[in-house]
Amino acid sequence: MYAQEVKTDGKGVKARDQMTKQELAFQDRIDAFEKIEPKDWMPDAYRQTLIRQIGQHGHSEIVGQLPEGNWITRAPTLERKAILLAKVQDEAGHGLYLYCAAETLGVSRDDLTRDLLSGKMKYSSIFNYPTLNWADMGAVGWLVDGAAIVNQVALQRTSYGPYSRAMVRICKEESFHARQGFDIMMKMCAGSADQKKMAQDALNRMWYPALMMFGPPDKDSVHSAQSMAWKIKVMTNDEGRQKFVNQTVPQIEYLGLELPDKTIKQDAKTTHYSYSQPDWAEFFAVISGNGPCNIDRMAARNKAWDDGAWVREGLMAHAQKSRIAAE
Amino acid sequence: MDPLFQLLLRMGDNTLVLGHRVSEWCGHAPVLEEDIALANTALDLIGQTQMWLGLAGEMENKGRSADDIAFLRDIWDFRNLLLLELPNGDFGQTLMRQFLFDAWHSIQLGHLINSSDPRVAAIAEKAAKEVAYHVERSADTVVGLGDGTDESHARMQAALDYLWPYVGEMFQSDAADLALVKQGIAPNPASLRGDFDALTRRVLAQATLTIPQDNYAQKGGKTGARHTEHLGHILCQMQWLQRAYPGETW
Numbered sequence: 306m307y308a309q310e311v312k313t314d315g316k317g318v319k320a321r322d323q324m325t326k327q328e329l330a331f332q333d334r335i336d337a338f339e340k341i342e343p344k345d346w347m348p349d350a351y352r353q354t355l356i357r358q359i360g361q362h363g364h365s366e367i368v369g370q371l372p373e374g375n376w377i378t379r380a381p382t383l384e385r386k387a388i389l390l391a392k393v394q395d396e397a398g399h400g401l402y403l404y405c406a407a408e409t410l411g412v413s414r415d416d417l418t419r420d421l422l423s424g425k426m427k428y429s430s431i432f433n434y435p436t437l438n439w440a441d442m443g444a445v446g447w448l449v450d451g452a453a454i455v456n457q458v459a460l461q462r463t464s465y466g467p468y469s470r471a472m473v474r475i476c477k478e479e480s481f482h483a484r485q486g487f488d489i490m491m492k493m494c495a496g497s498a499d500q501k502k503m504a505q506d507a508l509n510r511m512w513y514p515a516l517m518m519f520g521p522p523d524k525d526s527v528h529s530a531q532s533m534a535w536k537i538k539v540m541t542n543d544e545g546r547q548k549f550v551n552q553t554v555p556q557i558e559y560l561g562l563e564l565p566d567k568t569i570k571q572d573a574k575t576t577h578y579s580y581s582q583p584d585w586a587e588f589f590a591v592i593s594g595n596g597p598c599n600i601d602r603m604a605a606r607n608k609a610w611d612d613g614a615w616v617r618e619g620l621m622a623h624a625q626k627s628r629i630a631a632e
Numbered sequence: 633m634d635p636l637f638q639l640l641l642r643m644g645d646n647t648l649v650l651g652h653r654v655s656e657w658c659g660h661a662p663v664l665e666e667d668i669a670l671a672n673t674a675l676d677l678i679g680q681t682q683m684w685l686g687l688a689g690e691m692e693n694k695g696r697s698a699d700d701i702a703f704l705r706d707i708w709d710f711r712n713l714l715l716l717e718l719p720n721g722d723f724g725q726t727l728m729r730q731f732l733f734d735a736w737h738s739i740q741l742g743h744l745i746n747s748s749d750p751r752v753a754a755i756a757e758k759a760a761k762e763v764a765y766h767v768e769r770s771a772d773t774v775v776g777l778g779d780g781t782d783e784s785h786a787r788m789q790a791a792l793d794y795l796w797p798y799v800g801e802m803f804q805s806d807a808a809d810l811a812l813v814k815q816g817i818a819p820n821p822a823s824l825r826g827d828f829d830a831l832t833r834r835v836l837a838q839a840t841l842t843i844p845q846d847n848y849a850q851k852g853g854k855t856g857a858r859h860t861e862h863l864g865h866i867l868c869q870m871q872w873l874q875r876a877y878p879g880e881t882w
Contacts, residue, residue: 367659370667374658377674381873381882382699383648383685386655387678393658394671401664414664439873439882489882496880605660613662616723616777619784623776 307365307429307453309520310592311358313531314350335536340466343409351535355465356410357426358537363403364421364428366396368602372436373445381439388485389442395478402474406467422607430588433596434514440493440500440507446486448508448515448553454479455549456519456540464536487556494560505562512565513583519546521585547577554578635808636749637691638711639818641701642854643755644684645712648702650733651677652866653720662723669769673730676762683755703874707859707867714853715798717863721791724777724784728791731774731835734767736802739827740819748816771835778839789841800849802828 324332328348334341341347370393377393380386404414420426431449436442457479460472493504520526520542532538540548554569568581590596654674661667685698716733720726741763744756777784803825812818836843852858873882 367664370659374655374660377655377658378652378869379873381703381880383678383682383702384699385882386651387675387682390655390658390671390675390678394668394675397664397667397671401668404664492882496882497877499877500880609660609662613666613723615781615783615787616662616666619777619780620773622780622784626779 307369307456307518308358308361309427309430309518310526311354311361311528311532313354313528318530318534332534335464335534338462338536339464340469341464342466350531351537352410354532354535354537355468356407356412358532359403359407359410359465359468360412360417360420361427361429363400363407363417364426365432366400366403367421368428368432368606369396371602371605372432372434372598373442375436376439376442379439380442385442385489392446392482392485395482399471399475399478402471406465406471409467418610422603422610424594424603427592429518430591430596431514431518433591433598433602434510435598437510438503438506440490440503441511443486443489443493443504444507444511446482446484447490447556448486448511449518450479450482450486451553452515452518452545452549454483455545455552459540459545462536462539490560494562501562504560508557508562509565513587515549516546516580516583517585517588517591519543519549521588522582525585550578550580551576633808634691635811635815636752636817637688638808639752639812640684640688640691641709641711644681644688644698644701645710646716646733646737647677647684648681649710649712649863649866650716650730651675651681652870653716653718654726654730656720657726666723673766673769676759676766680755680759680762683758687751687755699874703871707863708856710853710859710863711856712853712863713798713801714850714860715795715801717853717860717866718795718798719862721794722787724787725791725794727770727773727777728788729795730766731770732795732799732832734763734770735831735835736824736828738763738767739824739831743819743824747818752817774835774841775839778836778841785840788839792836792841793844796844797846797848797850800847801851801853804849804851804854806855 319328321329321332327346331341331347331351341351373389373393373396377386377389380389404417407417408414417426421428431452436445454476457472457476461469461476463469463472490504493500520529523529523541523543526542529538529541533541550569554564554571557564566581569578571578591599594600651674654670654677657667657670658674659667661670681702682698685701689696689698689701713733715729718729738760741756741760744752745760747753747756774788778788779785803821805821809818809821813820833843853860874880
């Protein structure tokens with residue numbers, strides 16, 4: 306998931322007898338699966354939670370360009386290079402839709418950008434891991450986009466209309482991303498010993514970070530209850546993670562790779578796969594800024610923004626001159 | 633070298649090398665819309681590379697694919713313009729290089745659409761549609777930044793001054809070019825200068841930029857005789873995987 310540990314304001318979920326009349330009417334609309342639209346009344350905490358979640362989701366798309374951009378100039382074939390370019394372009398486009406969705410809540414793209422660059426707002430922990438060999442481009446598509454899809458498919462049912470509609474469009478492109486990632490893995494696994502080694506290495510490094518994308522276990526996820534009550538979140542962290550593990554383990558077996566977690570076992574009755582939890586201490590270290598790439602990712606984004614200041618100012622000045630000339 | 637093969641390498645290496653340079657911007661652009669536009673431009677260029685180098689391989693008939701040609705040749709076999717292998721510099725330099733190339737590219741493709749070789753004409757027709765958009769965007773950006781703030785103006789003028797010595801190479805004709813003219817396959821490069829000057833003069837005037845007086849031309853890219861030092865570094869990145877793990881499919 307591209308939004309993790311999204312904070313909600315207030316002190317837990319209000320009981321119906323504590324709600325104002327307006328809040329009750331709002332909750333009834335949510336419970337009836339109605340979509341909330343930008344001009345509708347909404348509790349301030351609902352608005353703020355959404356801004357954080359959609360903003361974090363948008364930031365993840367933007368920062369997410371970097372680990373894949375890392376391989377465009379080194380892609381092994383022209384076709385792979387073109388696919389990767391198309392994918393990274395899609396991600397920037399997703400960032401754009403999401404920022405637009407956030408803007409319907411009364412925040413500007415510049416505000417969100419400023420908060421990302423100052424470190425006040427977060428992006429998904431997954432993009433603080435490095436992409437070290439070509440198979441990482443496969444693993445990112447297959448595992449990272451695969452995990453994102455599990456959540457984003459669910460988010461098509463989220464209660465806020467613009468966010469839900471953005472997800473419909475994004476999901477279509479993401480499924481292409483996941484498929485191209487798996488295609489890279491299939492090629493690598495059917496290739497030489499070196500290529501298979503790359504594939505295994507990428508899987509081993511990406512597996513637990515991919516599981517972390519769903520956020521901490523439900524019992525430790527302090528902000529989930531209110532988001533679930535408002536249907537901003539429509540699936541719990543553990544539900545999403547289980548779904549992802551269930552769909553991914555047979556794919557690992559199909560590829561002929563070794564399971565990155567030796568404890569994975571299928572329960573005959575539920576058909577669910579049991580698995581080991583990621584190192585949650587590492588997860589909290591990564592989201593608080595101590596992941597392997599946090600410093601580089603933020604430095605790259607800040608440099609892009611700072612170096613681009615003269616470009617934005619120049620284009621604005623020209624637009625202003627053209628407006629005056631036209632009057 | 634067969635003149636047509638030479639032309640295909642020149643076209644395909646131009647788009648390959650510029651596509652590489654433009655894709656270096658991925659995730660680092662001044663504004664999100666530019667990230668999208670740069671990735672889109674690079675994507676078009678790589679797509680065109682597949683077509684030009686694919687046809688080059690077919691024509692040569694030695695079993696080389698577009699990938700083999702792109703990733704398994706050394707510097708002396710590359711036939712791209714020197715302009716395109718120069719480092720990106722700042723965003724202004726990248727867009728000025730793009731504009732100067734797009735201006736030439738759009739005119740060149742406009743002629744190749746009428747090539748006597750139907751395969752060349754077909755590729756040119758597809759590429760021309762994309763390049764018409766490229767030149768519109770790069771010209772608009774050059775105008776916006778040239779006629780923006782004092783700083784953006786100064787940076788665009790510096791970019792133009794730096795890149796100008798690499799413009800003349802586009803219009804140099806050699807024996808291969810003249811053979812292609814004879815067969816009606818491609819225009820004489822020298823004959824494109826008038827249209828190029830008209831287009832660039834108009835745009836650069838709107839951008840309030842001054843075209844340098846000195847028309848001395850650096851050359852050696854399109855003949856392969858003497859590339860800049862930069863191309864070797866591009867190839868180190870672009871061809872590393874294919875050479876470290878030879879013969880693999882990806």
